Amino acid sequence: MPSTSASSASHRRQARLRREYLFRKSLSTAESSTYEAKRKVREALSQGKSLPTELRAGYDKLRGEIDYEDAKHAGNTSHIDDEYGDAGWSDPRVCVTTSRSPSSRLKQFAKEMKLIVPNSTRINRGTQRVDELVDVCKTSDFTDLIVFQETRGEPDGMVVCHLPLGPTAYFTLSGGVLRHDLEGGAAPMSEAYPHLILNNFNTQLGRRVGNILKCLFPIPKPDTRRVITFANDDDHISFRHHVYNKEGHKEDDLTLYEVGPRFEMRLYQIKLGTLDMKDADNEYVLRPYMNTAGKKAML
Helix, strand or coil, X not given: CHHHHHHHHHHHXXXXXXXXHHXXXXXXXXXXXXXXXXXXXXXXXXXXXCCCHHHCCCHHHHHHHHHHCCHHHCCCCCHHHHHCCCECCECCCEEEEECCCCCHHHHHHHHHHHHHCCCEEECCCCCCCHHHHHHHHHHXXXXXXXXXXXXXXXXXXXXXXECXXXXXXXXXXXXXXXXXXXXXXXXXXCCCCCEEEEECCCCHHHHHHHHHHHCCCCCCCCCCCEEEEEEXXXXXXXXXXXXEEECCCCCCCEEEEECCCEEEEEEEEEEECCCCCCCCEEEEECXXXXXCCCCCCCC
16 A cells, blocks of 8 residues: 555656646746847847837836846746756766567667667566656656667667656667678777767757757766767768777877667657657657658758
């Protein structure tokens, strides 16, 4: 009975946190409008200009809020700031697992990805349901959950779930090459925290995806010789993993070795919630039927 009571209390707490989170998200538009009004007031005061007509009626209230704002709240905030508000303060802890009854190839792929992400732990999924898996990760203080999926033995999906409240990003995977399949063999795996290269994530959605990916990794030391690259080309993201050695005294005297694995990714959905929240709102959904030759890249 005590365990049932504790579980019930945990679920009530998660429901309360989710309600608070959705309430903050619902205020994002209003807060953005208030932030823009404050920005215009600050700009007018700093330049000695008269206030815009539409702001004069509410000037006293805005000025009072500006005067009492501290540095932390001076910027524009949103639900994204709440989700990753602790990023950089401590190293992420990532749980890596697979879909049920994984093939030997998917197990090997998950093992290699566990080595890719520092401070990660690979667990056997067993018969755990999604809600049980998420609860275990929350109880164990994991910051993120990565689930790899497959079709006929080939890894073809990756889900990145940020804990405890989301978001959850869904990617397709293709062209997977494991370490032992690399031409010429793979270089030895370094355990140093890697430098990240996020190439061509320039749009608002691209920056969002880049933030989801980079927050899986801790901050590296400056002299780390391990590099992980996420390179976006027309919404298709290439993942590459290298180490390098410095051969001479010049900066360009470097030898680059591919460590692997390598694969291609494509985002198809972002949900504002965790993996077990079936009714979570969609932030983004890929709609292939809208693709045209002249369409701009989303990422």
